[in-house]
Amino acid sequence: MKLLTTAISNAGYEENKPAIRNIDFSIQPGELIGLIGPNGAGKSTTIKSILGLMSFMEGSITFKKGSTYSYVPERPIFYDELTLWEHLDFVAAVEGLNDKEYKNHAGMLLEVYKLSEYAHQLPSTYSKGMQKNAMLILSLIVKPSIYIIDEPFIGLDPNAMKLFLASIEKERERGAGILMSTHVLDTAQKVCDRFVMVNKGEMAAQGTLEEIREQCKLPNGSLYDCFHMIAEGAGT
Numbered sequence: 025m026k027l028l029t030t031a032i033s034n035a036g037y038e039e040n041k042p043a044i045r046n047i048d049f050s051i052q053p054g055e056l057i058g059l060i061g062p063n064g065a066g067k068s069t070t071i072k073s074i075l076g077l078m079s080f081m082e083g084s085i086t087f088k089k090g091s092t093y094s095y096v097p098e099r100p101i102f103y104d105e106l107t108l109w110e111h112l113d114f115v116a117a118v119e120g121l122n123d124k125e126y127k128n129h130a131g132m133l134l135e136v137y138k139l140s141e142y143a144h145q146l147p148s149t150y151s152k153g154m155q156k157n158a159m160l161i162l163s164l165i166v167k168p169s170i171y172i173i174d175e176p177f178i179g180l181d182p183n184a185m186k187l188f189l190a191s192i193e194k195e196r197e198r199g200a201g202i203l204m205s206t207h208v209l210d211t212a213q214k215v216c217d218r219f220v221m222v223n224k225g226e227m228a229a230q231g232t233l234e235e236i237r238e239q240c241k242l243p244n245g246s247l248y249d250c251f252h253m254i255a256e257g258a259g260t
């Protein structure tokens with residue numbers, strides 16, 4: 025039972041100028057997939073294709089019937105004039121969440137992420153890490169089937185990183201599937217079930233670390249070694 029299947033023949037920003045080609049993978053319930061690749065490889069373009077934001081795309085993106093998703097962008101985006109609680113109320117209204125349930129859930133998340141005392145302030149007054157956590161809370165209260173998370177680790181202190189990993193672990197146990205793009209390879213190696221490695225707009229390797237190692241012919245390599253092999257076309 026797949027939550028999401030991508031079969032992107034090509035996608036780009038201008039007609040007949042594909043930025044990515046042949047990106048085919050799927051996400052199962054409870055899986056955490058790492059989308060890995062050097063700068064400019066096509067990770068964001070892959071995410072934009074899944075979100076239906078590319079002007080030019082051939083192929084298909086198939087969500088399991090009834091699936092919902094939350095997208096967590098790398099750089100948080102907020103409404104200038106709404107406090108965090110007002111953002112939470114807004115998301116709850118749009119998603120039709122049960123009032124009492126979401127308020128309890130949001131209160132608990134604000135407590136965990138140490139944002140309770142800031143919840144009635146504008147997120148624009150928060151630090152970068154606080155903004156990132158606020159954005160995450162807004163996605164968590166929806167309890168979607170799928171999370172699409174762009175570079176979650178940048179700007180998080182070690183404690184916030186631990187909290188983030190605990191939150192996504194809980195969501196996986198609930199059966200959510202997660203696609204996460206990141207450059208933080210040592211953490212990705214520890215937490216992801218499978219990887220999709222893109223390079224120069226194409227899928228260079230995919231699978232478990234074991235499968236990626238085989239595809240890169242680096243039987244004992246780390247994810248970083250495999251990344252380096254693919255990005256530079258070099259050995260370890």
Ligand SMILES: Nc1ncnc2c1ncn2[C@@H]1O[C@H](COP(=O)(O)OP(=O)(O)OP(=O)(O)O)[C@@H](O)[C@H]1O
Pocket residue numbers: 037043061062063064065066067068069070
């Ligand atoms: N808005 C845009 N208009 C035109 N070309 C773009 C645009 N955004 C990205 N590209 C091109 O698409 C290709 C893939 O870029 P993409 O942003 O998907 O890479 P990425 O893997 O997310 O990189 P990074 O790790 O640096 O964020 C690059 O050649 C880039 O120049």
